[in-house]
Every structure is written in structure tokens, then in C-alpha cells.
Amino acid sequence: MTESGSLGVSAAGGAADASTRRGFISWLAVGWLAFAAGIGAFVTTMARFLFPNVLFEPPSSFKAGFPSDYQVGEVDERWKEKYQIWVVRNTEMTYALITVCTHLGCIPNWLAAQNKFKCPCHGSGYYRSGINFEGPTPRPLERAAISISPDDGQIFIEKARKFLYEKGQWTDPAASIKTT
Ligand code: FES
CATH class of the missing domain: 2.102.10.10 (Rieske [2Fe-2S] iron-sulphur domain)
Structure with a gap:
């Protein structure tokens, strides 16, 4: 293989690596977002459980x-x-x-x-x-x-x-x- 050919293969490999890395990072981001959303939903549920909707009636x-x-x-x-x-x-x-x-x-x-x-x-x-x-x-x-x-x-x-x-x-x- 010529030197330019080997550079071409290595550049293509680098581009593929970068693309895989970007894909991995974006999946990681999605994962974290889903995790954060899940935690948020859990905290909201707990907050509603701790502070239920109470009707405050005036004294009779x-x-x-x-x-x-x-x-x-x-x-x-x-x-x-x-x-x-x-x-x-x-x-x-x-x-x-x-x-x-x-x-x-x-x-x-x-x-x-x-x-x-x-x-x-x-x-x-x-x-x-x-x-x-x-x-x-x-x-x-x-x-x-x-x-x-x-x-x-x-x-x-x-x-x-x-x-x-x-x-x-x-x-x-x-x-x-x-x-x-
Ligand atoms: S609720 Fe029926 S007339 Fe008042």
C-alpha cells in the first residue's frame, strides 16, 4: 500500500471512530436525560404524597x-x-x-x-x-x-x-x- 493509501484508510478509520464516539455520547446524553426525567417524576410524586391536596375549610x-x-x-x-x-x-x-x-x-x-x-x-x-x-x-x-x-x-x-x-x-x- 502506498503512503497516501495508508493515510486514507487511517483518516477513514478516524472519522468512523469519531462518529462512533459522537453516537455513544449522544446515547449517553439521552440516557442521562431519561434518568433525570425519571428522578424528577419520582420527586414530584413524593412531593404530592407528602403534601396532598387538602381543602382548608373556614372554621364553623x-x-x-x-x-x-x-x-x-x-x-x-x-x-x-x-x-x-x-x-x-x-x-x-x-x-x-x-x-x-x-x-x-x-x-x-x-x-x-x-x-x-x-x-x-x-x-x-x-x-x-x-x-x-x-x-x-x-x-x-x-x-x-x-x-x-x-x-x-x-x-x-x-x-x-x-x-x-x-x-x-x-x-x-x-x-x-x-x-x-
Ligand atoms: S338548588 Fe335548586 S332551587 Fe336552589
Whole structure:
């Protein structure tokens, strides 16, 4: 073989080696990427396991300010979003209505101009007392326990203690506080 022939063979061999090396390196890179992706997926799974999706519900009892914070004749909506409660004050009493429609559980709206609660789902309507008068709901809204906190004089509402009109429970002393 001539010298130039041997150089040609050796150059071709070098090129083949380089190509094999590049192939090996790119497979190595793919391997590492796959490994890293696997580790990432594992860590994500573990993180979801350690920190599961927990629904943080607001406490079912809360202080709602002083009776004088509420206007006589108004349906107060300040606690609707956070605690699902309307506070209603009239000349005789203050009571807490739970903002859940007794038909299938939607959230009604207070329509001040029409002086009623109206459910957007199937049209049930309730007077400001909470008593139903239209639509498919079979019964009034529920009231929550309400009292004056002895330590600071604020209104204290307990949603876990419910009072049902149809069971004669709205006359329970814990179902309302007297307006003074
Ligand atoms: S859920 Fe309110 S009317 Fe049906």
C-alpha cells in the first residue's frame, strides 16, 4: 500500500471512530436525560404524597362583630363568601341564615330590590326570614346558632348548630338574639 493509501484508510478509520464516539455520547446524553426525567417524576410524586391536596375549610364558628355593626332592616352579606352566612337584623331580633339552598345546595342571592333570596339554579325563592315561597325547594333556609359572646360582647355564630323552621326550632333562644 502506498503512503497516501495508508493515510486514507487511517483518516477513514478516524472519522468512523469519531462518529462512533459522537453516537455513544449522544446515547449517553439521552440516557442521562431519561434518568433525570425519571428522578424528577419520582420527586414530584413524593412531593404530592407528602403534601396532598387538602381543602382548608373556614372554621364553623366565628365572631361576627358587635350588634351595633348591623343595620336594622338589612340583610348583611359580609360573611357570605367566607362563612356562608347572612346576618339579618330587624327591630325584634338578629339571626344568622345559612346561605345554602335547601333544594339541592346552590347558593342563593339576596335581591334587596325584590326583598327576597333567589336561587340561581332552579328558581327557589325565600323571604328575608328564610321561609320559602316559590320554586322547587321543600323547606326554608336553615339558621345557625347565634349568641353574644360573654367575654367581649361580640356576636358569636356557630354553623354546626342548625335550627330548622319545620321542626319548630327557630323559637329556640340560641336561634336568634334580641335586638336592643
Ligand atoms: S338548588 Fe336552589 S332551587 Fe335548586
